[in-house]
Amino acid sequence: MRFPGYWVSHTGNKVVIEKTTFDETELDPASNWKQAWQNQTIENPSKGYVDLDAAMAYAASILAKTQGQ
Numbered sequence: 001m002r003f004p005g006y007w008v009s010h011t012g013n014k015v016v017i018e019k020t021t022f023d024e025t026e027l028d029p030a031s032n033w034k035q036a037w038q039n040q041t042i043e044n045p046s047k048g049y050v051d052l053d054a055a056m057a058y059a060a061s062i063l064a065k066t067q068g069q
Helices: 052-066
Strands: 002-011 016-023 035-036 045-048
Touching: 002 052, 016 052, 045 052
Parallel strands: none
Antiparallel strands: 002 016, 002 045, 035 045
C-alpha cells in the first residue's frame, strides 16, 4: 500500500520539505502510520510525515532552533 507524504531534512540553516510516497514498510506503527524514519547521517537527518501540517510544524521547529528561539 502506498501513502503520499513529505520528507523533512535539514543541513545547517537550510530546511527542505520534499513531496514523496511511502509504502507501509517505511511508516512507523507507533505513530499510527503517520511518520516515517530514514536511515540517517548526522549531516542530514530527516523525518517523514504523511500529514503536511506535521511536516510544516517539524520544519518550523528546526528553523526556530537554528535561530535560537
